[in-house]
Amino acid sequence: MHAAIAWLLIGLASWTLVEYVIHGILSHQLQSFVAPLHAVHHHDQHAVFALGAWVPAVGVMAAMALVWGWAPQTLFYLGLLGGFAGYEIIHYRLHFARTLTPWEVRLRLHHRIHHLVSPSRCFGVSTMLWDWALGTGIGAAERHRYKGLLQLPPLSGPSNLGQLLAAVRPRSR
């Protein structure tokens, strides 16, 4: 039981590095196949949820559970998926939420600098750890210089998930 929880937590923590690799390296630095998908979000920040990624991500989860049951690798991957879900919520809040915790305020400034000042830096969304470790972060002086970006209001209107739910919801009279 303890080992199972440990594998889940290792997967969850590993998500932060996977997030950095997908966003920073595959989308921005290497212009891989995920770059055009991510560019949609830079073009319109309302498209905040990686909706298309969930279908293959959950498909892999189902396949792993079928083949291996709740083996360590399945639990590790489930932890990764939990991290992905957490990322989606945090990313949504950074763009749309009106009230944020102090921790989210720091992440919001980091993410606004990525969107509005320097897309080649500040790749972390759920943590600034990997930017700090890998040299793509910003220091206190720059954070101070750009803190006016926090004055911009959060986005209004529906996200891409909101639009999808509105489209499939049966109309009430």
Ligand SMILES: [Zn+2]
């Ligand atoms: Zn964003």
Ligand SMILES: [Zn+2]
């Ligand atoms: Zn980006």
